Amino acid sequence: MELDLSITFGAIAPFMSDPTIEEIWINSPERIFIARNGRSELTNLLLSSDDVRNIVERALMWSGRRHAVEARGNQRNRVMEAAGKAEVSMMIPVVFLILPISILFALWPSLTNLNMFAN
Secondary structure (H helix, E strand, O other): OOOOHHHHHHHHHHHHHOOOEEEEEEEEOOEEEEEEOOEEEEOOOOOOHHHHHHHHHHHHHHHHHHHHHHHHHHHHHHHHHHHHHHHHHHHHHHHHHHHHHHHHHHHHHHHHHHHHHHO
């Protein structure tokens, strides 16, 4: 899911998409500053308190969504890793107990017949 700057950041979207702008800060709805080339500039953009609140809420919602996706990915990786370890631990009795007994039963008649011919 791609971030749409115009929807998320509304009126400050042009500042967000400008690569020359290094920083944006809102001191009040009427005093919005940007930093360009290390120097701060007061913009002529005027917002209402509701606009500022909406911009902040949408930005937090987007960052929370990204965090949730990362958390789900991390949890999925932990579950898969635990499942892999459980699979390995389930194979230990098969490899070290059942497989040798099966081999013994498969070879026993042949070994017995060999012993009969050897005597």
